[in-house]
Structures are given as structure tokens and as C-alpha cells.
């Protein structure tokens with residue numbers, strides 16, 4: 447049993463997780479990994495990683511360096527509330543939206559997170575209290591197409607309502623990004639973020655703090671929570687929770703690369719969704735890495751031999767975890783944001799990868815652009831149509847004689863390798879179609895293998911990197927539909943409907959090029975098609991699983 451608690455984070459471990467800590471902790475302490483990390487030593491991940499890590503380590507000092515933002519955010523919030531603007535909408539993807547989502551949910555303050563190109567979702571946001579809306583447009587690079595499209599649509603909506611967009615849109619971006627110059631030129635208020643921090647490590651930069659602060663979160667308290675553990679996480683000693691968590695995550699042997707993130711009563715609402723991007727996009731490359739599986743509460747089945755179960759415990763938890771490969775983590779949100787960032791850096795070193803780049807994400811963006819330019823998004827003929835569902839199979843000739851959705855799903859699941867996982871990727875309205883996420887549990891029970899569920903295109907900025915760069919053992923179920931009503935993107939040749947179809951088509955293409963099977967189900971009628979898919983999931987039999 448490993449048990450460390452300090453100021454406000456605690457990490458306990460048992461079984462293979464405790465063995466991993468025992469195997470790696472002393473070396474990490476001897477190598478002074480923790481103190482070197484917090485001194486921003488960019489050589490910690492090997493020569494190949496140095497160029498990227500040299501510009502991606504400022505997150506270790508944000509608890510202090512972000513302090514000037516507190517006053518700036520408060521001033522904007524005061525001015526906003528004085529004008530009766532109390533509906534904050536955040537336009538941003540991945541690291542530009544996942545942290546504010548968790549920070550606001552944990553603080554119990556409302557924030558509309560618009561991290562989609564799905565036309566119905568974007569329209570619903572536009573139609574919601576525009577007269578009281580302030581929009582934060584967050585993009586580190588300034589070139590993410592979803593965010594750029596959302597900005598253009600909001601600008602048009604404000605103008606159509608006779609509202610000056612520069613009075614309603616706050617831009618958060620890196621200094622010198624294309625968006626930075628353009629926004630300042632157009633008269634928008636711009637808050638620059640620390641450029642020496644990558645997206646998935648940016649929770650305590652302006653990307654995490656500006657939307658949260660404007661929504662009413664006490665961001666100073668969040669920084670205080672992170673500051674309270676900074677010295678502990680920088681200490682070269684056995685009690686360091688980041689060394690322990692990092693060793694448990696990246697040091698099991700054989701590697702338990704399916705990391706279940708279990709909500710075991712933590713007050714940090716939706717924490718798994720934030721940690722998912724941090725872990726998947728940081729480690730899922732060079733054919734290795736860790737696949738986070740976000741499970742609401744207790745996992746459906748028994749612990750599998752390639753799984754690590756991480757329980758997110760209440761802050762004051764005395765619970766010690768038990769089990770063959772279990773980790774328990776507790777602590778305040780601010781402290782855990784820094785803890786998991788440091789632990790991921792540790793895990794990256796043990797896995798032998800660069801935790802700060804995302805080499806495979808670009809391939810999917812390029813494929814999407816090609817489809818968009820070629821106007822061929824989703825134009826490839828289906829293998830067959832069953833009722834309201836068009837069926838397409840990519841990545842090999844595995845469909846066999848399937849003639850129904852049921853048979854196609856069984857054929858996909860039949861491709862699962864011994865330590866495989868099934869990824870469900872739904873390019874639908876994650877608010878209106880939220881119930882679809884329940885298929886994750888039922889599929890997991892039936893196939894007795896890890897099942898992940900991601901809303902498209904949101905997951906493309908989270909687990910997307912892992913699907914292409916991680917261990918080649920996934921099978922992929924993609925669900926798309928035609929929006930109830932499409933939405934033009936001002937100044938662009940494509941509509942949101944074109945764009946999301948290209949994103950789905952491009953991602954499927956790239957996964958298939960990696961030799962992995964992809965089953966694409968396109969709902970020609972949303973309601974009837976969804977009913978058919980849910981039925982097929984219910985009809986699936988465990989004997990359909992290959993291994």
C-alpha cells in the first residue's frame with residue numbers, strides 16, 4: 447500500500463500500481479526529476495523532445511505567474527455585469543475549453559461551452575439569450591477551424607441584432623497568433639496567454655481563467671490551491687504525489703494502458719473529461735501511451751489485465767484504494783490540475799515519449815481540409831443502407847456478408863484484438879442526444895473490453911491523437927447525421943454541415959490508413975437512425991467478440 451497525502455493532494459495505490467511506484471520512485475528521486483521539472487529543465491524527455499519541451503514548461507509556475515490576470519478578469523467581469531451581461535459562452539476546443547468546463551462545473555457557476563461544429567448545437571447557443579451574452583473566443587494557435595467558424599457566426603449574429611460585436615466578444619490567444627493581430631485590428635478586447643504553455647497544460651493560464659472568472663469563479667482561490675502544492679510537487683522525495691501518480695500511470699509492467707478514470711465521489715465535477723485530453727494527447731504516440739476511459743461511477747465489469755483503475759476520491763477522503771491495479775487521488779481542483787500535469791510529465795518520461803507534441807492531430811485536420819476543398823465530404827458510396835442508416839466500412843475487408851446494422855456492428859466487434867478497445871465517436875448534438883453516451887456501458891458489458899465514448903469533433907482534440915498514434919489495437923464506431931438545419935459560416939465557402947462531415951470523413955480516413963477498422967453509420971433520418979443504432983447495441987451478443 448502506498449499512501450501519501452500532502453497539503454491538499456493525496457495519492458494511494460495498490461497491486462500493480464503500487465508495484466510500479468516501488469519500481470520507479472527511487473530512480474525518479476535520485477535523478478531529481480521533480481526539481482528539474484519545476485526548474486523547467488527541457489532535457490528530461492530526451493533529445494528528440496527538446497525543441498518542443500523547451501517552449502512548453504511554463505505551466506509549472508502558473509500559480510504565481512498568472513496572478514496579474516486576476517485583476518484584469520475582475521475588471522472585465524465588473525464592466526460586463528454592469529451592462530447586465532450574465533450569459534457567458536466559451537468558443538474553444540480541447541485545451542481551450544475543457545478546463546473552464548470543469549472549473550465552472552465544480553464551482554457551480556453556469557458556462558455554455560460551445561466546442562462543436564454541429565450546426566444544431568451552434569444555433570441553439572446563438573438563440574440562447576443573445577441580448578445578455580458575452581462570448582469568449584479562445585484559441586492558442588488562432589487557427590482552429592471550429593473556433594474560427596463559431597466566432598464568425600457570433601459576429602454575424604450580433605451584427606444582425608444591431609449589437610457591436612466588439613462589445614460582446616473577448617478573445618484569448620497567444621501573443622502574435624494570427625487571431626491576436628486580427629482581433630486587435632478589429633477592435634476586440636484581447637487577453638494574451640502565456641505562449642510557453644501547450645493547450646492541454648493551459649488550465650491555469652488565461653485559457654482556463656478568463657472564461658471561468660467572467661462566469662463568476664473565484665480564480666484567485668484556484669491559483670491559491672495550486673500554489674499550496676507547488677513546492678510539494680517539486681520536491682525530490684518519496685512522498686511527492688506527482689512522482690507516485692506518474693509512476694503508477696506510466697510504470698506498470700506489462701503496461702496497463704487503459705486508464706479508467708472513475709468518479710468515486712470527487713467534488714471536481716467532470717474532472718475525467720479534462721484529464722482525458724491531458725493524458726491521451728500527451729502520451730498517445732509512437733505506438734504507445736495511455737488511453738483514458740472516462741467512466742461515470744463504478745466500472746461495469748471486472749478489472750481487465752490491461753486496465754489501471756484510478757478513483758477520483760472526495761477531497762477529505764480517508765479511503766485507501768484496494769484492488770489489483772488501483773490508484774486513489776484526492777485533492778482540491780487547483781491542486782489536482784497541477785498534480786496531473788506533473789504526473790503526465792513523469793509518465794511521459796517512463797513511456798519514452800514527448801508529452802508536449804501532438805504529431806497525429808494534424809493528419810486528421812489535413813484530411814478534413816482536403817475533403818472540404820474537394821467537396822467530397824462523405825460522398826463515398828455506402829456498402830449498404832439499412833432503414834435510416836447508411837453503412838460504410840473502412841480499414842480492411844472485414845464487413846463480410848453483413849447486410850444489417852446489427853451484423854455490421856457484430857463484424858466490427860469481431861475485429862477486436864486481444865487487448866483491444868472500442869471507441870464510439872458520435873458527431874451529434876451532445877446536449878440533445880446526450881442519452882446516446884449510455885451505449886458505452888452496455889457495449890462494455892457485452893464485449894468485456896474497454897469502450898470509450900467521445901462527441902465529435904470535441905474528442906478529435908482529446909483522444910483523437912491516441913487513436914492515431916497510440917497502440918494499434920482499437921476498433922472504431924463513428925456515428926454521423928444530417929443536422930436538422932445547416933448553418934452558413936460567414937466569409938467561408940463551406941457550411942458547418944459541410945465542415946463536420948469533412949471532419950468525420952477525414953478522421954475515419956486517417957484511422958483506416960493506420961490499418962484500423964472503422965464502421966461509419968450515417969443516420970439519414972436522425973430519430974429513426976438513432977433508434978436503429980441503439981437497437982443494434984442492445985442486440986449485440988457477447989459471442990460476437992473476437993477474443
Ligand SMILES: O=P(O)(O)OC[C@H]1O[C@](O)(CO)[C@@H](O)[C@@H]1O
Pocket residue numbers: 539540541542584585586587588589590593645646727804807906907908
Ligand atoms: O487552442 P487552439 O490552438 O485552438 O487548439 C485547440 C486544441 O487543438 C489541439 O491543438 C489539437 O487537438 C489541442 O492540443 C488544443 O488544445
